[in-house]
Amino acid sequence: MHKKNKELARIFEKIADILEFLGDNPYRIGTYRRAANLISELPEDVEELYRTGKLSRLPGIGSSTMLKIEEFLRTGTVKKYEDLRKRVPEDLLDLMDVPGVGPKTLRVAYDKLGVRTKEDFIKALKDGSLAKLPGFGPKKVENILKGIELWRSVQERIPLIEAYPMAEDVVEYMRGEKSVKEISIAGSLRRMKETIGDIDILVAAEKKDWRRIHEHFVKYPEVSKILAKGETKSSVVLRSGRQVDLRTVEPKSWGAALQYFTGSKEHNIRIRDIAKEKGLKVNEYGVFRADTDERLGGETEEEVYRLVGMQWIPPEIRENWGEIELALENSVPELVELKDIKGDFHVHTNWSDGINPIEEVVEQAYRLGYQYIVVGDHSQSARVANGLTPERYREQWKIIDKLNRAYNPKGFYILRGAEVDILPDGSLDLPDEVLEEFDFVVASIHSRFNQDNTYRILKAMENPYVNLVGHPTGRAYGQREGYPLDMEKVIEMAKETGTALEINTFRVDLSPENIRKCVESGVVMAIVTDAHSVAHLPYMKVGVGIARRGWATPDVILNTRDLSGVREFVLSKRKRMAKA
């Protein structure tokens, strides 16, 4: 994320927290929170958007917010925030993130018990003084203490790629309860957000079975704590420290509930707003006429969207970022789907740092129904990854040739590939006469991040044999921010040279924001798993989700092309660069 966006969003979030503590108008507070949310999700630098005048046109950014943004860009801070923070102990406000603790609780502790710090608060919980206040009791205090424990263990959101298998496992377990009619992942996970706070699961079943379903849910073997258990909603914490929420709805409400619990919040508020204008009411049970409460539908998501007058919107782009306007005009783009994917361009074997033999990797790719796979082990300078010398690649090719003889009759092709290192000066780790013999070449930066990486990548793309830039920005979600990179130049050069940019599933690099820029520029991208184990290969579906979140259509995704299309992509670059 852009640094200024992050800082500004944090200031607005803090203003909201303080105002809430002070008991200000809830709608004003909501406005600050929405602004914070919007700014943190902006695909571009806030300063840039301000300069081009696009900022004030965003929904929820009014004149007062604009003034504060201007002030921030000019001075680096906002006076209102500086004034407000003097009125509340900062330490105390952090506690608002504790599950079960809100502004009212903190305010009472502050007023009645003189609580000023986290330690004060914990002391008030433990010595029973908070429990004595009206509206409080032993249970509430106990829950808050549990909340603090949870909060300390789950401070960070986890990467999509970690959360997804976790959620799939819960879904799989819940299918074991026979009264479950429909089940789906919901929330930010269904929207394929890069990081996930907690996991939402939705189930449709007959009302009489709900209790049994929740009983089953809390018995999931990974559960370490039960936070809540009801007829419609239960929450648990897994041993991994992750919270999972399960909700049950009647089958006739399935679509409305799935729509509702998928979010995003901004998207849903907008949808309900539109519904209201049409005299309708949308909630998790269905779509109703506002005046008579007559139920109009809600069994499927398509029906919900249709009833409010628009086409269905893919979950990955439900962020109120223009998708609703397009849906009203029936012109939401057809996004790339898993079934369009014909191969993977970047996987490792135990020839370098993968854990499986090439034979197993190839077999797994074949079983996924692909038409081709690019075996792309590291090149020699990646010593820690056991990178391959030209001689070892030639040995590997003999095996690839042999495998091809076995698999080609079944319509499956193994391509000679490499993930060649881009060296500090932008040259490549293998000579051209070797690169020429590969079917497909991925080039990536793996070290010396302090160099001019824009230059390195541009230079690598000028090589006629480089077909794909691996994890272009160097970002690895949850581990490393990307290095500074002039993305505009990279996009321009990719387009000019006919080089693809990588959507790396594990690193979420490219990010959805950058993917969207590529889509707009018509730059070709390849979705890859960068699998280091056969178990990683099926995560292509997560990669497709990330691509969809960046509004990627099949035409800009290289994996949607068949083998001859891929060969054509490689050959046309070689021809083009030879001429140039």
Place this chain on the structure above:
DNA sequence: GCCGTTTTCGGCCCGACTGTTTTCAGTCG
């Protein structure tokens, strides 16, 4: 604080769970 071909004032999404209540407040999503 935002927003407006029904409004420049008066609305703003809304239901579930928990614990403390005897009809509801606080928190959450």
